[in-house]
Amino acid sequence: MAINFDQVGFTYQPNTPFATPGLHDVSFEIPEGKFTAVIGHTGSGKSTMVQHLDGLVLPTTGKVTMGDQVVTAETKLKELNEMRAHIGLVFQFPEAQLFEQTVLKDVMFGPKNFGASEEDAQAAAEAALKKVAISPDLYERSPFELSGGQMRRVAIAGVIAMEPDLLILDEPTAGLDPQGQRELMTLFTDLQKERHITVVLITHQMEYVAQYADHVVVFEHGTVVKSGSPTTIFADEEWLHEKQLDVPAAKQFADALAEKGIQLHNVLDIDQLADQLAARLNGEVDHV
Amino acid sequence: MFSNMIIGRYMPGDSWIHRLDARTKLVLSIAFIFVVFFANNVIGYALAGAFTLLAIMMTGLGVGVFLRGLRPLVLLMFITTLLQLFFVQTGDVLVHWAFIKITTDGVINSVIVFVRFMLIIMFSTILTLTTQPLAVADGMESLLKPFKKFGLPVSELALMLSIALRFVPTLMDEAQSIMNAQRARGVRFNEGSLMARIKSFVPLLIPLFVNAIKRAIELGDAMEARGYRGGDQRTKYRVLTWHTRDTIAIIGFLIFTVALIATRWMM
Numbered sequence: 001m002a003i004n005f006d007q008v009g010f011t012y013q014p015n016t017p018f019a020t021p022g023l024h025d026v027s028f029e030i031p032e033g034k035f036t037a038v039i040g041h042t043g044s045g046k047s048t049m050v051q052h053l054d055g056l057v058l059p060t061t062g063k064v065t066m067g068d069q070v071v072t073a074e075t076k077l078k079e080l081n082e083m084r085a086h087i088g089l090v091f092q093f094p095e096a097q098l099f100e101q102t103v104l105k106d107v108m109f110g111p112k113n114f115g116a117s118e119e120d121a122q123a124a125a126e127a128a129l130k131k132v133a134i135s136p137d138l139y140e141r142s143p144f145e146l147s148g149g150q151m152r153r154v155a156i157a158g159v160i161a162m163e164p165d166l167l168i169l170d171e172p173t174a175g176l177d178p179q180g181q182r183e184l185m186t187l188f189t190d191l192q193k194e195r196h197i198t199v200v201l202i203t204h205q206m207e208y209v210a211q212y213a214d215h216v217v218v219f220e221h222g223t224v225v226k227s228g229s230p231t232t233i234f235a236d237e238e239w240l241h242e243k244q245l246d247v248p249a250a251k252q253f254a255d256a257l258a259e260k261g262i263q264l265h266n267v268l269d270i271d272q273l274a275d276q277l278a279a280r281l282n283g284e285v286d287h288v
Numbered sequence: 289m290f291s292n293m294i295i296g297r298y299m300p301g302d303s304w305i306h307r308l309d310a311r312t313k314l315v316l317s318i319a320f321i322f323v324v325f326f327a328n329n330v331i332g333y334a335l336a337g338a339f340t341l342l343a344i345m346m347t348g349l350g351v352g353v354f355l356r357g358l359r360p361l362v363l364l365m366f367i368t369t370l371l372q373l374f375f376v377q378t379g380d381v382l383v384h385w386a387f388i389k390i391t392t393d394g395v396i397n398s399v400i401v402f403v404r405f406m407l408i409i410m411f412s413t414i415l416t417l418t419t420q421p422l423a424v425a426d427g428m429e430s431l432l433k434p435f436k437k438f439g440l441p442v443s444e445l446a447l448m449l450s451i452a453l454r455f456v457p458t459l460m461d462e463a464q465s466i467m468n469a470q471r472a473r474g475v476r477f478n479e480g481s482l483m484a485r486i487k488s489f490v491p492l493l494i495p496l497f498v499n500a501i502k503r504a505i506e507l508g509d510a511m512e513a514r515g516y517r518g519g520d521q522r523t524k525y526r527v528l529t530w531h532t533r534d535t536i537a538i539i540g541f542l543i544f545t546v547a548l549i550a551t552r553w554m555m
Contacts, residue, residue: 098495
């Protein structure tokens with residue numbers, strides 16, 4: 001599902017004394033079947049944009065095109081419900097949305113709402129729970145008995161079980177331990193490669209952007225200020241600092257090396273850094 | 289869905305009314321509800337209306353804000369007014385058509401009910417719009433202090449009130465985000481039959497309660513860790529101070545009350 005924002009503007013509580021601008025003049029594209037990262041300082045409008053992707057809010061001005069569906073201020077609720085069946089949205093701290101008596105029932109909830117039969121929903125739920133590494137003996141437990149990390153994974157399984165074409169992740173790893181973070185990110189990238197789905201990740205961690213993203217969108221003050229490949233985005237460190245963002249640690253290290261006279265090219269993640277340093281140690285010095 | 293509620297919200301400002309002591313505003317708001325009932329003729333209601341309007345103008349927020357605040361209550365006001373109109377059967381009959389009988393007393397009563405409603409809501413909205421919730425809680429505590437002698441746990445009540453007020457916006461945000469998450473999973477709020485609508489709120493209410501309990505446990509732990517041991521022998525950070533303007537407000541209100549009672553003998 002390719003997504004296109006065309007001059008989208010959004011105001012919270014319009015026509016009241018509490019009206020606050022959320023987005024203005026937002027135009028950008030999310031390529032189909034790719035991993036897109038959305039970055040920006042806190043309060044820059046990223047999460048407001050995410051709500052547009054699932055039709056949870058409608059743009060005040062402009063339009064959002066998602067596959068064949070065009071969403072404008074006049075779009076009807078019914079069309080949005082149909083659209084939502086193809087979109088998986090993992091909010092920040094998704095464990096707060098669990099409510100059913102058992103883990104399995106909670107994961108089946110999404111598919112059933114979008115019309116899956118009891119058997120299909122259960123099959124989808126079991127497949128999703130397997131993906132997030134929740135063992136079958138937890139299926140009949142109450143979600144409230146689980147640990148925080150397990151609850152997070154059950155909540156994410158509930159979204160994956162809907163088998164979405166578009167998966168939106170709003171800081172899915174916030175507050176998890178390093179291993180849990182790695183496991184989840186691997187799960188998302190595997191899912192994207194396996195099913196060729198479009199993934200949109202909102203994150204503050206530049207390491208993820210460097211490592212996983214094909215495309216990056218930068219938000220500032222409620223609008224998109226730049227979009228492109230991670231290499232183009234991270235090329236201008238000064239500019240990123242202005243936007244209160246940073247380059248990944250591997251690039252910082254490579255830049256520090258460059259100051260000492262060791263020039264490397266295109267280093268964004270730790271693997272690229274290691275490869276180039278290894279090549280250099282083996283005597284393959286490229287001429288700068 | 290909660291965004292258009294004006295009632296109970298604080299609007300920052302720096303008017304004379306904003307700077308009044310919360311206790312003054314609390315007492316006057318409650319007193320006004322009783323005083324309004326002294327009005328029994330057009331002059332009395334005109335006086336009460338003028339006094340309310342004056343107070344509203346002095347907040348510097350504009351009458352429009354207050355009128356918008358009435359919007360959620362319009363239906364309630366409308367129904368009570370109609371009930372008065374159709375069910376008061378005394379006085380001269382004005383219209384008599386089939387089973388509908390409208391009488392002069394009915395018309396007068398419904399107008400009175402409507403005007404009283406308007407005045408009381410408008411006047412109490414002044415308190416909430418111009419006073420920070422925590423100041424209201426402090427004011428309540430200070431006013432309830434005399435009842436401590438009768439065994440009323442005043443500081444506990446005040447603590448509960450200020451915590452409750454503090455968490456209203458937090459819980460509202462949380463409700464909104466859980467609602468969004470469940471809508472993304474295919475829940476349709478406010479759609480379908482009554483039963484379907486009631487059922488659709490289960491996935492909202494259960495997480496909301498569970499999270500509220502979790503939050504309460506965490507808050508309790510955090511309070512204990514910071515040395516909270518109960519209400520007595522605590523000192524206060526926010527101290528309420530009485531100013532000349534509070535005395536002026538009280539005197540102004542007393543003059544209004546006397547004038548309003550006086551209008552009873554004017555017609």
